[in-house]
Amino acid sequence: MGIIYNFETDNLPENVICANDNYYLEYDVNNDIYTIYDQDGNIKLEYEYDGERSRQYILSNAKKEMQRLEYEEIELQAIAEARAGI
Numbered sequence: 001m002g003i004i005y006n007f008e009t010d011n012l013p014e015n016v017i018c019a020n021d022n023y024y025l026e027y028d029v030n031n032d033i034y035t036i037y038d039q040d041g042n043i044k045l046e047y048e049y050d051g052e053r054s055r056q057y058i059l060s061n062a063k064k065e066m067q068r069l070e071y072e073e074i075e076l077q078a079i080a081e082a083r084a085g086i
Helices: 055-084
Strands: 016-019 023-028 033-038 043-048
Touching (some): 023 055, 033 055
Antiparallel strands (some): 016 023, 033 043
């Protein structure tokens, strides 16, 4: 067992490409789909390879989206804490 950011590797699917603190990206080889999941395993976004864009382009966009989701979550948490007076 290892750790990728906050995720124990034993709990991750085998086709995980990358992860950040709260999201991970899985590649479905059979269907050629890249899926972003949150830390609870909920699907946040899917990218399907259709031949028009390169896989590297899709992967790059997926990583950017994971980073955006991460920042958005941090911002929402800060707003909630500010409103609560923490």
